[in-house]
Amino acid sequence: MSIIIVGCLCFILACSPHDPKEETVSMNTIELPEPQRSGDVSVEETMEQRRSVREYASTPLTLEEIGQLAWSAQGITDPARGFRTAPSAGATFPMEIYFLLTGTEDVPDGVYRYRNENHSLEPVIDGDLRHDLYQVALQQDAITNAPVVMVITGVLSRIEPRYRDRAMRYMYMEAGHVSQNVYLQSVPLDIGTVVIGAFSDDGVSDVLQLDDGEYPLYIMPIGKIR
Numbered sequence: 001m002s003i004i005i006v007g008c009l010c011f012i013l014a015c016s017p018h019d020p021k022e023e024t025v026s027m028n029t030i031e032l033p034e035p036q037r038s039g040d041v042s043v044e045e046t047m048e049q050r051r052s053v054r055e056y057a058s059t060p061l062t063l064e065e066i067g068q069l070a071w072s073a074q075g076i077t078d079p080a081r082g083f084r085t086a087p088s089a090g091a092t093f094p095m096e097i098y099f100l101l102t103g104t105e106d107v108p109d110g111v112y113r114y115r116n117e118n119h120s121l122e123p124v125i126d127g128d129l130r131h132d133l134y135q136v137a138l139q140q141d142a143i144t145n146a147p148v149v150m151v152i153t154g155v156l157s158r159i160e161p162r163y164r165d166r167a168m169r170y171m172y173m174e175a176g177h178v179s180q181n182v183y184l185q186s187v188p189l190d191i192g193t194v195v196i197g198a199f200s201d202d203g204v205s206d207v208l209q210l211d212d213g214e215y216p217l218y219i220m221p222i223g224k225i226r
């Protein structure tokens with residue numbers, strides 16, 4: 001009897017549909033280095049020098065650089081209240097930050113979600129998905145040129161109960177704050193980036209396997225200045 005049950009279980013498991021998210025079991029959570037909270041470049045200089053950059057050196061980014069950019073996007077700066085580097089309507093915090101990482105030392109290529117509560121990257125999907133993202137974003141070369149691609153998303157259910165029909169508008173505004181932080185943080189790191197708003201919402205959601213109600217808002221390819 002037990003042999004039959006075990007046999008049935010094996011058959012069911014073998015027939016289960018392939019779910020790439022399950023491949024993440026082999027990918028570990030990445031602890032990010034503590035971010036810098038002071039620097040040599042003034043905020044005025046970062047604004048003066050900020051430019052959209054669409055071609056990058058092939059050098060991969062370090063975890064220090066990735067962590068610094070993640071912190072600039074959604075790092076927690078007031079742990080008691082959970083407040084962050086970017087403002088949020090009513091402190092509802094609908095933003096999520098994903099990184100497509102390729103070639104980062106000791107880090108498997110894949111999609112990772114920034115966990116700001118412990119400044120780490122949680123693996124979401126295994127493998128290099130830049131070409132899939134490029135296909136659903138008008139084949140913009142910056143995406144395949146970049147060793148790192150950040151995707152900013154918003155989870156509507158966190159903000160809609162309070163702001164109703166203004167909630168989606170507020171999510172777009174928040175994505176603007178987040179992306180500007182990333183643009184400015186990139187300057188002292190000698191890193192280039194660009195905001196990409198031209199993409200298929202459904203396409204990006206499919207590539208990143210976003211849950212219903214989580215909306216892609218911006219794609220930001222990121223790489224060292226050539």
Ligand SMILES: Cc1cc2nc3c(=O)[nH]c(=O)nc-3n(C[C@H](O)[C@H](O)[C@H](O)COP(=O)(O)O)c2cc1C
Pocket residue numbers: 050051052053054140194195196197198199
């Ligand atoms: C809402 C929005 C959407 C954008 N979408 C794209 C895009 O899809 N592709 C791209 O290459 N640049 C995009 N950009 C970047 C602009 O092209 C860029 O900011 C503009 O050319 C001015 O250059 P600067 O950022 O260097 O000042 C977008 C900018 C904004 C604000």
